[in-house]
Amino acid sequence: MEQAAPYFPRWWLIYVSLVAGGVLGWFSQVNAFEGLMPTLVGRIVTTLLVGGGSQIVHAAVKKARDPLTSASEM
Numbered sequence: 001m002e003q004a005a006p007y008f009p010r011w012w013l014i015y016v017s018l019v020a021g022g023v024l025g026w027f028s029q030v031n032a033f034e035g036l037m038p039t040l041v042g043r044i045v046t047t048l049l050v051g052g053g054s055q056i057v058h059a060a061v062k063k064a065r066d067p068l069t070s071a072s073e074m
Contacts, residue, residue, distance in 0.1 A: 022051030 033042035
């Protein structure tokens with residue numbers, strides 16, 4: 001896409017991927033937090049993580065492993 005249209009604004013693609021990933025995560029009924037929190041809350045959090053992509057998943061895992069890590073270090 002960068003070669004075909006180098007000056008085409010691509011900032012909105014982040015939101016498209018967030019919505020598409022969120023829809024796929026919700027309708028697949030995945031709950032990564034089974035047993036840790038209520039089912040509905042677990043599905044909502046999992047959907048947000050799936051929609052957010054790999055960067056938000058890695059940040060969440062890093063924060064879960066070391067809760068004292070500040071946001072500027074992530």
